[in-house]
Amino acid sequence: MKSGIRRVNRMLVPVLLAMAVAFLAVVLGNRSGRPFTVRERRIIRQSDSVMYVTVLPEDSVILRRRSAELTPAEVSSPELETLLAKMLSTVRSPKQDGVGIAAPQVGIGRRAVWVQRFDLPGEPFRCYLNPHLDSLYGEVTHGPEGCLSVPPLRGYVPRYSSVIVSYLDPSSLRTLRDTVHGYTAIIFQHECDHLDGILYIDRADTVFVSESWAAERKAYDYRRPSWYPRVR
Ligand SMILES: [Zn+2]
Numbered sequence: 001m002k003s004g005i006r007r008v009n010r011m012l013v014p015v016l017l018a019m020a021v022a023f024l025a026v027v028l029g030n031r032s033g034r035p036f037t038v039r040e041r042r043i044i045r046q047s048d049s050v051m052y053v054t055v056l057p058e059d060s061v062i063l064r065r066r067s068a069e070l071t072p073a074e075v076s077s078p079e080l081e082t083l084l085a086k087m088l089s090t091v092r093s094p095k096q097d098g099v100g101i102a103a104p105q106v107g108i109g110r111r112a113v114w115v116q117r118f119d120l121p122g123e124p125f126r127c128y129l130n131p132h133l134d135s136l137y138g139e140v141t142h143g144p145e146g147c148l149s150v151p152p153l154r155g156y157v158p159r160y161s162s163v164i165v166s167y168l169d170p171s172s173l174r175t176l177r178d179t180v181h182g183y184t185a186i187i188f189q190h191e192c193d194h195l196d197g198i199l200y201i202d203r204a205d206t207v208f209v210s211e212s213w214a215a216e217r218k219a220y221d222y223r224r225p226s227w228y229p230r231v232r
Helices: 002-032 038-046 078-092 183-195 211-217
Strands: 100-102 112-116 125-146 153-168 175-181 206-209
Touching: 038 078, 078 100, 078 112, 078 125, 100 183, 112 183, 125 183, 153 183, 175 183
Parallel strands: none
Antiparallel strands: 100 112, 112 125, 125 153, 153 175, 153 206
């Protein structure tokens, strides 16, 4: 009897050690030196090219959290490249048809956004890493806004007509600065708010249900994938 217990104990030690290592890997996440957390890497790897978009109220934890700066290791990682490509496919998909998207809207609490530059020829989407609005100025307008994460509402939101944004350029990996006016400046304010857990409904004068948007959404399935990891 006693020797049997000792044998079991000898077998248990390596098993417990392996479990402890696995537990630490999950808890430490990106602090282990690998880019992104285990949960984030799973979402990036396993998502379709059109990702699940987080919505209120189900995903309020991720949408209301302040996102973290991308580290140098994350900026140069293949995971970020995949994430940015999938975010772009998502915002441009007929299912979403957006003009901007922030990483928390696809479940990733990192400071990365895509913005459609209506002020540039061809109105291209451009990506901005660790963006910061250095200045907001000019006339304050109260224009209509909606958000992929807050369907099917719309609202009138006070926004500045101009912004100066500094950011890390994903191609050159240099910090750049840009001055943006008009509707595109409003998109920058909306998307950068997402990175601080702020939604347009927090700033809106009025919010109302958009019947046309609700009708458009009926054509698609918006359920969260069964494999989707919970936020810790
Ligand atoms: Zn939004």
